[in-house]
Amino acid sequence: MSRTLYSLCGSDLSRPFSPHCWKVVMALKHKGLSYSERPLPFTAIPDIENGATRTVPLLRDGDRLISDSFAIALYLDDAYPDEPTLFGGEGGRAMARFVEGFSQTVIHPAITRIAIMDIHDMLDEADQAYFRRSREQRFGMPIEEVAAAREQEIAAFPGKFTPLRHMLNFQPFIGGDGPLFADYILFGALQWLRITTGSVHLPQDDPAYAWYERCLDLYDGEARKVA
Amino acid sequence: MSRTLYSLCGSDLSRPFSPHCWKVVMALKHKGLSYSERPLPFTAIPDIENGATRTVPLLRDGDRLISDSFAIALYLDDAYPDEPTLFGGEGGRAMARFVEGFSQTVIHPAITRIAIMDIHDMLDEADQAYFRRSREQRFGMPIEEVAAAREQEIAAFPGKFTPLRHMLNFQPFIGGDGPLFADYILFGALQWLRITTGSVHLPQDDPAYAWYERCLDLYDGEARKVA
Known part of the structure; x- marks a missing residue:
């Protein structure tokens, strides 16, 4: 299944800096889930995924689209219950x-x-x-x-x-x-x-x-x- | 089994005020455990339970003596696992x-x-x-x-x-x-x-x-x- 994390960057694509996107990077690593990260400048965000969001992180997980870092963490924990828990109960x-x-x-x-x-x-x-x-x-x-x-x-x-x-x-x-x-x-x-x-x-x-x-x-x- | 919570008061025995003792009162109620509270002035604390503690809360639960509010909460959750959890995992x-x-x-x-x-x-x-x-x-x-x-x-x-x-x-x-x-x-x-x-x-x-x-x-x- 294809998994894409849309995150935030400035001129340098290799230095994504959003705190909320970093939460999701760590959550995906914690769960052991593969993904590709697509860092975007602020003004490119409204154009992705047919205007699905005005803010990142946005996670595409197969046919699911989830925004907001806490919502993404809850989603990951529910969708992948066999991987290590993100919340501990x-x-x-x-x-x-x-x-x-x-x-x-x-x-x-x-x-x-x-x-x-x-x-x-x-x-x-x-x-x-x-x-x-x-x-x-x-x-x-x-x-x-x-x-x-x-x-x-x-x-x-x-x-x-x-x-x-x-x-x-x-x-x-x-x-x-x-x-x-x-x-x-x-x-x-x-x-x-x-x-x-x-x-x-x-x-x-x-x-x-x-x-x-x-x-x-x-x-x-x-x-x-x-x- | 006899359960006693030693807590803290001033001149008025009916107005125990220690934050840490109130944590334990609420934890005992949460667990549905009966107890008697014994509020003490500061200077009486060293004399209780054969000098067991210099601070309250102190909980006697049968033959167990536990001090420190967080330690008491952990103890209650472990000792009474069938009562409502105090931590949720x-x-x-x-x-x-x-x-x-x-x-x-x-x-x-x-x-x-x-x-x-x-x-x-x-x-x-x-x-x-x-x-x-x-x-x-x-x-x-x-x-x-x-x-x-x-x-x-x-x-x-x-x-x-x-x-x-x-x-x-x-x-x-x-x-x-x-x-x-x-x-x-x-x-x-x-x-x-x-x-x-x-x-x-x-x-x-x-x-x-x-x-x-x-x-x-x-x-x-x-x-x-x-x-």
Whole structure:
């Protein structure tokens, strides 16, 4: 069966950077499912699969089309129950939404303010115009103003990982002894930050950094291949 | 079999307030296990059960003695597998540690700064002396200074619940359709805040407040009985 993951890139097709798409890459690897990835610039997304989506990730799995990273993970776990679980049961399925909430509302806003100009600069001209327009509409200010607090955000960034550090006193992954989709949720955010800015902005002796490195090591270092 | 939960109170035995003890109350109710609660002032804790613990909750279950709220929840789930699960599988067991991390490192420090003088004032004289000494050692400053940022902490408090609000867009409890121990972890923090200060300091139209109210309604309003 043919499986295609549509993801997001800038001018360089070899450096897909979307946090949500990275969650799905890791979920597919976790499930041991083969796929081909098709990274797209922002402005090409509306044209794929007969206008099926305005956002990526979009997964084509045979005759199925699924968008939204969490929905894709739920789909994969239901469609391939014999492959390793992404959630570890009903409780894990529910609590992964809390981890998503933490990632989306605490970590993503900080990364946006740190990386927004880097992201802009990675894009082709037409995508830069789209990105500026859509983000300035969302934030109600020029993207340069969103980026104004960059240095303060970088200084405050490690402090946001205290919940993860507490947890790492008890276990190596959010999933416990091994990673689950909840790990990939938070990992995707840091992967986005690293690929767009060149650093995850965590100290090298930080247990949260060590956890990120453990995720980079998974699946033959799949996520490390994009520098 | 005789089951006793040793918990924490001030001068008023009928108003136990420890967040960690409330987690265990809710876990015992969740499991449908009968028990008697024995609230103790701080300075009485070292004398119970032949000096078994310096902190509560402490649960005696027949010939077993277990301390630490998370350890007690794990014990209850293992010892009573036929009663409703507190974790919903291995993934939930692991991810509850992340929720604990969030509660302990994001919510508890704020509550400490809001409630520390209220807690002090609830205690008998000998316990006030113990509380002041131990907290001033922990924080390296007079408890009045810890409380100095009280009003700012109250103003910032609702903002800390964005991860929960994101999750509540998808489901009514951290556990999904119904509560699990992860709910009781965060609930315990707000119960502590309400009993010591008279308010959870969340707006009445806040989905996070509605979630707290849902928890208060559980088990015939068990947690609402302490005003």
